[in-house]
Amino acid sequence: MxxxxxxxxxxxxxxxxxxxxxxxxxxxxxxxxxxxxxxxxxxxxxxxxxxRGGVADRAIVKRDGQLVTELALNIPRKYEVIGAIGTTVIEVQPGRARVLSDPGPRQYCVQQGWLTRANAVAICAPNHVTLQLAGRSGQNGAYDTLNY
Amino acid sequence: MTRSIIELPVTADDYRIARYAAAAIALTVAEAALPSPLPGIKPGLANIIVLVVLARYGWKDAAWVSLLRVVAGSLVIGQFLAPGFFLALAGALCSLAVLALAQHLPPRFFGPVSASVLAAFAHIGGQIALARVWLVPHDGVFYLLPLFATAALVFGTINGLVAARLLAAAVATPATPPSVKAAL
Incomplete structure (x- = not known):
């Protein structure tokens, strides 16, 4: 060459x-x-x-898969859910929500911190409690969860 | 052991395509060393070579250079038959399809930059389509579309400008007709 x-x-x-x-x-x-x-x-x-993942406007709290409550994400508040092994505290602030405390041994759902997007979810498995955000559009209902 | 020599007839066109492909492969390898913020976002410098070949020697040569670049380039960087290879191949095929159409744009109004940007968009289109169908069967991949599209626009423009600059020089140095002057 x-x-x-x-x-x-x-x-x-x-x-x-x-x-x-x-x-x-x-x-x-x-x-x-x-x-x-x-x-x-x-x-x-x-x-x-x-x-498009969407702005969340409400937090859905479930225990054993059953709806416990829906919290609007516009007023700050705390909500207590009594689960299988104790009390899980959910904290809501405008536009976001988190699990403030949980009796679970590994604290995964607490360490997840603030959830901000629609369909984001924090699962406190030992206490059988889940916190999920939902957006206005119902079109993402096909998915169990989306992670970012 | 008997030494047997098998000679394959090699034309001047083959040499020329091989050399351009080698230049494109070299750029692919150099580019593989660059860190990328997101898989799939790359400058695609080898496409400058494809654009130059397209303008000077036509679509068929450009297709050869582009596809040789994808296959041999992936062999060199150890990506052959890995997902990245198929994504690159899908991108290259879509770009070539678009370039086949784009080369008929009136040259008075459209230069290499248009071809480059169109090809870049086709490239990400092909990649995302394959990724959606095969690698990430979820509409979530489309959330990344704006990022890929931005990269395609930016790098497509830059590559197109570089190709246009090289081809502006070609006006001064007229293209050697492929078969007349053996590119040796």
Missing amino acids: KERIPAGLRELLAQATADGHLPWRRLLKAGDWLLLLAAAALVAASFPLLW
């Missing part, structure tokens, strides 16, 4: 180097600008998809 870079490409590189500075705007034609604008608009329009 005589050359490492294809002859055509080498010529182009040499020529491009020899040409010196060429304003990059001159590399774009009218159609390119239009296409770029359209593409940028589409990309911007697609961003709400990122948040």
